[in-house]
Amino acid sequence: MALTEICADCAVRDRALCGSLDNGELAALNTIGQRRHVARGQAVAWAGDEAVICGNLLSGVLKLVAATADGREQIVGLLYPADFFGTPFSGQTDFTIVALTDAELCIFPRAAFERMLADYRRMERLLLQRTFESLNEARGRMLVLARKSAGEKVAGFLLDMAARAGEAGCHSSPDGPVTFDLPLTRGQIADVLGMTIETVSRQLTRMKMSGLIGLPGGRAVTISDREALAARAEAA
Amino acid sequence: MALTEICADCAVRDRALCGSLDNGELAALNTIGQRRHVARGQAVAWAGDEAVICGNLLSGVLKLVAATADGREQIVGLLYPADFFGTPFSGQTDFTIVALTDAELCIFPRAAFERMLADYRRMERLLLQRTFESLNEARGRMLVLARKSAGEKVAGFLLDMAARAGEAGCHSSPDGPVTFDLPLTRGQIADVLGMTIETVSRQLTRMKMSGLIGLPGGRAVTISDREALAARAEAA
């Protein structure tokens, strides 16, 4: 199956980096890329290993994990469909990438991808822009991790997830109750926010008691009072 | 004074982004760049403002600051000579940039700089690589901020600063006591590490008591036992 055909039916065709390529260029991409499926929990890359691949995420969610020598973990980034992963020009990967859900990837050998960047300037430019965005996001997260309280962290996280769920499904109800499923377990939320599973749980129940949110069960969350939730995300 | 002359005597000529340009290209750069001096404490850019300039740091140290609505601050990055600052392709700056010491900048209008990137591919490539490095550093810092104890944070910070001081002066004494001046006040260290001024001070005196370091006075620090300090930077 030629990649051009694959690309034609690619779920993220217009949003991924390769959206900047025309059909002829996709044919070239064809020769070096391939699809791969990873199961939930499976690692895509290990911190410390040589960086041999990079690519785009087609479906599912990946986490980027940093860890201390003694096993403490911190999720330093989440990857959603159309996101690029891997570190071109870098000898080794600094972070472990693990699939949080079953996921589908479109991967390239790093060296070949770097040559491609040289050939397709629009793609390199796009990658530069995205990298700046990631950098800004990471820095913003540093403020959250270091200076925000548990309540602020969880409230802000819920708003982020609601925004992401909204832009996907786009039920377009700007206010009023919105319900969606969190793609993460409590433990993973804790890993993202730099807290413990118990504190996340307690904060969620507190917000339920205050009427800010509803917890219908499973991973579902209902934003009942977006205003108040936003206030809690900023309050000291 | 032509910029080419300026560039010729530029302190960071071989280390900055523009090190990738030849003399003819520097002449072009000449037409859009200019030097600027900023005093200690003075801001170079404000978070939320439109991003109009970017450039290279020639001398001094700058901080990149994120802040909450109610005034809590976090330093999300430090800039040293030869570092690039600013966010090309982004409408507004997300972080405030302030000079920690008197500093000298080489600044460009953002739009003009973006056009330059299009003309000089080596520079764009270099910027992409540097941005990836910054991203990795920011993510590594997320782990520190969220998961490390006060002692680990301070120990790791001292080692970082020692490494930086070493590569500048390069007294090349790999082991054995090394003495250098911290470029930051206790308060600024606290802002970098996500803690309070008091906790930083207490940790430093603890390390002095343990014989890991010496505090000769002023901003000076002596690394007496690098091994033990490194152990404390990793220990739980």
Add this chain to the structure above:
DNA sequence: CGGACCCTTGAGCACGATCAATGTACGTGG
């Protein structure tokens, strides 16, 4: 000498981590 700024040290407290028990949902095999 006075004031500004930075640093150190102490006492007390609060937030969130830790330890522990129980509850809930789901899938598997007897």
Add this chain to the structure above:
DNA sequence: CCACGTACATTGATCGTGCTCAAGGGTCCG
């Protein structure tokens, strides 16, 4: 179909790190 195992979530009790508030000392400069 129910018993069981696993993984995830909730809730409680207790503890400790690091923040807060407060006082005092050092250094530099006008």
